[in-house]
Amino acid sequence: MAGNSRDAGRSVTGRALSVLTAFDIEHTRLTLTAIARRAGIPLATAHRLVGELESWGAVQRAADGRYEIGLRLWEIGLLAPVHTALRAAALPLMQELCELTGENVHLAVRDRWEALYVEKLAAPRSVPIISRTGGRLPLHPTGVGRVLLAHAPARVVQEYCERGLTRHTPYTITEPGRLARELRAVRSRGFARTSEEMTLGNCSVAVPVRDGGGAVVAALGLVARSVRTEHSKLVKPLLPAAEAIGKRLAEHDPARSDAG
Amino acid sequence: MAGNSRDAGRSVTGRALSVLTAFDIEHTRLTLTAIARRAGIPLATAHRLVGELESWGAVQRAADGRYEIGLRLWEIGLLAPVHTALRAAALPLMQELCELTGENVHLAVRDRWEALYVEKLAAPRSVPIISRTGGRLPLHPTGVGRVLLAHAPARVVQEYCERGLTRHTPYTITEPGRLARELRAVRSRGFARTSEEMTLGNCSVAVPVRDGGGAVVAALGLVARSVRTEHSKLVKPLLPAAEAIGKRLAEHDPARSDAG
Structure with a gap:
């Protein structure tokens, strides 16, 4: 842009x-x-x-x-499906997550080489974050981005790595082999976690959101202050929320549309 | 459209x-x-x-x-100021209001003859509502719409009434003289209230959001189930929230922009 x-x-x-x-x-x-x-x-x-x-x-x-x-x-x-379908399905669950955890909640999709933030709810007592609704961040150092990359086609991951993995903090994973191992771990354990890889002091946890057919269409994540956070405590409420969003997406196709 | x-x-x-x-x-x-x-x-x-x-x-x-x-x-x-400035200033306060009251929260601006909903947070245990972010509703039977009409230029109110006041329920105010009295009351008491005028069973309360210069730029409202609601109880948390939004708007001009 x-x-x-x-x-x-x-x-x-x-x-x-x-x-x-x-x-x-x-x-x-x-x-x-x-x-x-x-x-x-x-x-x-x-x-x-x-x-x-x-x-x-x-x-x-x-x-x-x-x-x-x-x-x-x-x-x-706002008539784009990312708003009418995905955001509409996710917002109530995101509000609940934000209330329950007191942390920042993100919903993102992958657009080419970036995580595009479809919605962000900032928790007043959580850590400040740089994301914004409609904004973009790189895929490898963010929780939601790493989930989206882990579920992207292999050629996307390869091209992404070939373009170079920018270092945002001393902790950013910038070595393609290490990133590949991390992406495999994301798929096997069912969630991604990052520690101070995008912003010093912040950590994140994210899980995939799947549509009715099981395809990963978005990522749902939490960003918190790293010193006081156990990743596992954040994952617990994320998983049922992502599942509920997927269910709402599958049940309700809000694209009430003209037959032509 | x-x-x-x-x-x-x-x-x-x-x-x-x-x-x-x-x-x-x-x-x-x-x-x-x-x-x-x-x-x-x-x-x-x-x-x-x-x-x-x-x-x-x-x-x-x-x-x-x-x-x-x-x-x-x-x-x-999403680069429109209604999102980058107004919605950004209001969202945290809207989240707090939603948590605090357990009711649906609306932020709207007037676009010609309609209330345009800039953001809507639906409370899971509140009453179902027909508004949506990016959607439009008429001005006279909604809480936010009535605030916006009460602070519109006199010729706007006159033209709005001349176009006819549609009856949405048996309780909708459709008589211009009665609406004019109600709009005066909105200005003098500082908030609008409606009871089942848009949707049977629902009531609403709304207050103006003012920019740094004191101009009414938006309306902030709550929609609840009418049988269990005292209007005054809803107004109490709305007033400081609207004031805080106005303060954030005035303090922070997020239109970081090119000097040309």
Whole structure:
């Protein structure tokens, strides 16, 4: 989602969409000039496209005159199955977990090389965490990421390792062989655990969420302060919660949809 | 957001966006034919536009071959300030309220003639509710809607009443004069209350959320079973929570943004 022109393509639609990719979490409000620069399109083109996107509600003006993502795009984005099906099935269980454990709760899916956080509930008395709903973190040093990697096709794991395992703390596993052993352990023991591999002082535990067919579609995890945490104590409530989410997913297909 | 061509306009961008408006909560998965029909564009045009939207990630194919809103559009939609600023400020307070009261918690903003639900936390032991995150409900019979209407410009209230006050239950206020008196009461007492006006058996209480400048930017509400509820008991924890959200909004502008 970097602000470059890789999506611009040649079509008008592609260029309109490239305007949207100018925005990211570090750039939620942009001037027209910044949009043109980050989208890699001429200012006059940006002016016209932004006008069209604004009249539709994909972008809107902030009080200071800069542009931001519009209410209508937010609303349509929430029709994605990751929200209507997965998040809807998981939220009540995540709330219960958060109450029960007093720790931060994460739900994530894998999107290519990253864990995409579908929902995050922060517990007020738990440890501060860097994740956010709609945000991304790497797969190898996070609990949810490691579950998703452990259940990804072998070629995904291989390519992921070939791209290099970034060291985030002195404890991050950066050696592919060691990561492979850890992923096997995740599959055999049924959960992943990390200790200070993404953020010093934090540890995490995560388990897979399976759909009706048994495929791993998401990971559910807890992040806590490492010094006071026994991993096994965190796993105990996670397993039934993940199972309940899978059951809700299987029972209730909320994609009430047009037959065509 | 009805599936018609009102947004199609004449531009290519407009037609691409009209593809997105073919989707709504009752139609989260659509065939190409259904998209063309609902967007009011020829099938060949729909084919080309959907292809462009798919390659960018605005739409994606479900397992059954139909199209749904894509992960990337969901992700970009979450950059809207209603999520990054308002929802981020409110969520911890909403979780606390949900735990404390055991009732359903709502956060909504006004978008034209409707209350748009920015977040909803359902309490497992509370009453079932029809709202959903990203969903819309009318302003006059809901607690959050009534707060938003009470703090809207007078011409908005007048136009809202002229459009007709739909009766949802035998208890819905549908007489403009009575609604106007109720809105004055909301402003003077500092909160709104409804009893079985949207859904039989449910009642609600809601309070305004104010930004740093004192403007009402959202409404925070609780929905409970009417027979066992005293409105005043629900209002008590709502007021400090709304104040805390306003404080967080004022203190922390999360729109870390490019200077241009």
